Amino acid sequence: MKKITIYHPFGNANTRAAVDGIYKQGILESFHTCIACFKGSFLYKLSSFGPLKEFRRRCFSSFLKDKTITHPFKEFGRQIAPKIKLNSLTAHEKGIFCVDNICYDLDHKIAKYVQKNNEKIGGVYAYEDLALQTFYTAKKYNIKCLYDLPIGYWRAMRSLLNEERTKNPEWAITLGGFNDSNKKLQRKDEELKLADKIYVASSFTKKTLEIYPGKLANIEVIPYGFPPVNTQRKYDEIQNRKIKVLFVGGLSQRKGLSYFFEAIEGLEDKIEATVVGRGNMETCPALKEALSKVNYIPSLPHDEILKLMANQDLFIFPSLFEGFGLVITEAMSQGTPVITTDRTCGPDIMHNGIDGWVVKAGETKPIRDLLVTFISNPSILIKTGQAAMHTAAQRPWSVYEKELAESVNKFLND
The missing domain is CATH 3.40.50.2000 (Glycogen Phosphorylase B;)
Incomplete structure (x- = not known):
């Protein structure tokens, strides 16, 4: 052999x-x-x-x-x-x-x-x-x-x-x-x-x-x-509080960052956004200003990122060019549903609208429309997060x- x-x-x-x-x-x-x-x-x-x-x-x-x-x-x-x-x-x-x-x-x-x-x-x-x-x-x-x-x-x-x-x-x-x-x-x-x-x-x-x-x-x-599924995931009551939205990744426009910030703009009374990642804010005033309006964490150990994911309602990863996107599978394994684009692994591992959402890359409106839907009916996020865990369990x-x-x-x- x-x-x-x-x-x-x-x-x-x-x-x-x-x-x-x-x-x-x-x-x-x-x-x-x-x-x-x-x-x-x-x-x-x-x-x-x-x-x-x-x-x-x-x-x-x-x-x-x-x-x-x-x-x-x-x-x-x-x-x-x-x-x-x-x-x-x-x-x-x-x-x-x-x-x-x-x-x-x-x-x-x-x-x-x-x-x-x-x-x-x-x-x-x-x-x-x-x-x-x-x-x-x-x-x-x-x-x-x-x-x-x-x-x-x-x-x-x-x-x-x-x-x-x-x-x-x-x-x-x-x-x-x-x-x-x-x-x-x-x-x-x-x-x-x-x-x-x-x-x-x-x-x-x-x-x-x-x-x-x-x-x-x-x-x-x-x-x-997928990483091991978080079987201890618990879903808090989501009806009477802000929806917790997360982005994790390098702070580059290749990750579709501007579309993330544009999608949540004006929804601050309904959404609490957290961004984790490193980037050069001093050379990009638009990035610096956008980060000032969210919870910003420059870096976390990997196990802490998984814990943070498990404490969020939604993960948004609007990448414009991605070979795969391991953060997508990580979030899904933690029971957190994901919005991502057609230029990631999303089309290969997700069932659109069932265990996550795949939108066209480089557009804000599809993400914004989904956010508005979730604000009106946040229970969708729990159902989809549970489906995401099921998908993750099928492909360790x-x-x-x-x-x-x-x-x-x-x-x-x-």
């Missing part, structure tokens, strides 16, 4: 699920990351102290320990540089410890690993910005190249967000996504060209690839899973693990 090498510098939720599933399928050759700790290990014990708590987030399933190879040097540098005020070391694409250099460094290390161990590797599973050198090497040895694109295609993003720049110029400075060099963008295109199989987590991400200037391999949509992360691993196995060994 052919086995696969998979790697990611940081090990986010979807990567963890992918690695666990591939291991359980019996086809994991090795997993590579920058920093990994396992329960009971020395690093795990160290991560209980102050500034080292960040490493607790790099804890992986214990059964992966013998299959995991770490490459920590540059990632340690990235963690330390801001703490000692050396931010230039992590500057976008230029700093020695920036995310781009960490990705390219890991890519080169895996390429060397594949060259050395090519006889026992049947495939490599790589993520965007991490694949080029490894794919070049894999091709030399007829090793299959599997590619995971976690966010939409860059040409589609620029096209859609350029429209938004014109439409809402006062928010344009928050958009981001336009500072990647041509070299980096060409690298993304070359990675896609080399891929033998492409995985995405939403139909929207797949759709963005339609404008790729060339022929692509088969693209398969496998939505991510273990389902994503199994579906992805079975697809990978079939592609490698069929």
Whole structure:
């Protein structure tokens, strides 16, 4: 049976699920990351102290320990540089410890690993910005190249967000996504060209690839899973109080922030809005003014965000360009219904009007109309929140693990 090498510098939720599933399928050759700790290990014990708590987030399933190879040097540098005020070391694409250099460094290390161990590797599973050198090497040895694109295609993003720049110029400075060099963008295109199989987590991400200037391999949509459902969720009486509305995410117009604020404007006597996320308010007066009118929390630990979600009546996530949107599944798992757009995972995981609402991206009126409906009939939110929990219970992360691993196995060994 052919086995696969998979790697990611940081090990986010979807990567963890992918690695666990591939291991359980019996086809994991090795997993590579920058920093990994396992329960009971020395690093795990160290991560209980102050500034080292960040490493607790790099804890992986214990059964992966013998299959995991770490490459920590540059990632340690990235963690330390801001703490000692050396931010230039992590500057976008230029700093020695920036995310781009960490990705390219890991890519080169895996390429060397594949060259050395090519006889026992049947495939490599790589993520965007991490694949080029490894794919070049894999091709030399007829090793299959599997590619995971976690966010939409860059040409589609620029096209859609350029429209938004014109439409809402006062928010344009928050958009981001336009500072990647041509070299980096060409690298993304070359990675896609080399891929033998492409995985995405939403139909929207797949759709963005339609404008790729060339022929692509088969693209398969496998939505991510939901966190554990909050079975202790209790719904307070909602009839005689303000509806509690929440947004969580980066404070960028890419997340559709202006549409969130426009939708709730003038409803302050009926709605209590909370926003959680980081952003540069000083460079965007519109953002600064909007945040002054809501409960604003710059940052919360992940477990506290889940608790906050479970204490809200409605989650609004009007993103303009999203590969998936994990906050959507998190809110639903907490029994909080979600309004989101057709440029997120919403169409793939929701039944519109039953366990949430999917509206057209870049429009305020559909969100506003729903809010007015909820103000008149708030019990809809309870019914929909309960349905959202039911949906979440049907697709835990273990389902994503199994579906992805079975697809990978079939592609490698069929």
